Amino acid sequence: MMLKGTIDGILDVANFARNYIGGNLDRSGFGPRMTKWDGNTMSATESEDAKGNAVATTGGFLLGHVTSLGANGERVVAGSINYVDPSDQFGVFGSRVKPQSGALDVIGHGETTGIDVNNITIQGGKIKNLNHRQLAKLITNNPEFVGQDIRLISCSTGKGDFAQNLANKLNTNVFAPNEVIWITEHGRFFVVPMKNKLPVLSSPGKMIKFSSMKK
Numbered sequence: 001m002m003l004k005g006t007i008d009g010i011l012d013v014a015n016f017a018r019n020y021i022g023g024n025l026d027r028s029g030f031g032p033r034m035t036k037w038d039g040n041t042m043s044a045t046e047s048e049d050a051k052g053n054a055v056a057t058t059g060g061f062l063l064g065h066v067t068s069l070g071a072n073g074e075r076v077v078a079g080s081i082n083y084v085d086p087s088d089q090f091g092v093f094g095s096r097v098k099p100q101s102g103a104l105d106v107i108g109h110g111e112t113t114g115i116d117v118n119n120i121t122i123q124g125g126k127i128k129n130l131n132h133r134q135l136a137k138l139i140t141n142n143p144e145f146v147g148q149d150i151r152l153i154s155c156s157t158g159k160g161d162f163a164q165n166l167a168n169k170l171n172t173n174v175f176a177p178n179e180v181i182w183i184t185e186h187g188r189f190f191v192v193p194m195k196n197k198l199p200v201l202s203s204p205g206k207m208i209k210f211s212s213m214k215k
Helices: 002-021 044-062 089-094 132-140 162-170
Strands: 080-082 103-107 114-122 125-130 149-153 174-177 181-183 189-191 207-210
Touching (some): 103 132, 149 162, 162 174, 162 207
Parallel strands (some): 103 149
Antiparallel strands (some): 181 189
8 A cells, every 4th residue: 555655646746747847837726737647637626636645745755755645554543623713624624634643633723833723712812823831721621632642733833842842731742844734625735835825845844743851
């Protein structure tokens, strides 16, 4: 399964490059609408999925390893905490991301200093952007959390000290992206910077593991 996923990723990278070089400028989503190898235009769903797999695979090669988002036989633990408005596609697509073994996903729009939440009341007031202490309190009080690792599906939360502070507060490992996180409608995700609302493929980011420094 891993080999098949890798081969599919390589083929998607090649086809993605062929589409750009060919000048196909129908920019739907985060890049040109892809054509198949036979020249026929892909559907929007096929195109988004192929582009996501292509960029994820490219990121893996540039980081020194192949990243396959296909099934690999690993045991996974389902579950997530979603703080995005139900009408926001980021939250919808984020809930479809394949679970990481032993980790609980926390989904929300983020930045280097915190994570945005949808209509959360803390200490009698509405708060939109949570710091690590506030988020740790919400996670701790959520029945989904039983001390497992945390994976932040939240842009740039691994770029500053937010994720490290969260790991210390929860006394667990936290995985967080050091750049913008992009998610296709089928739950494939990759981490790269953004420029002009498009991913910068030449500068891939990554999910960083932050271990608790609490003794």
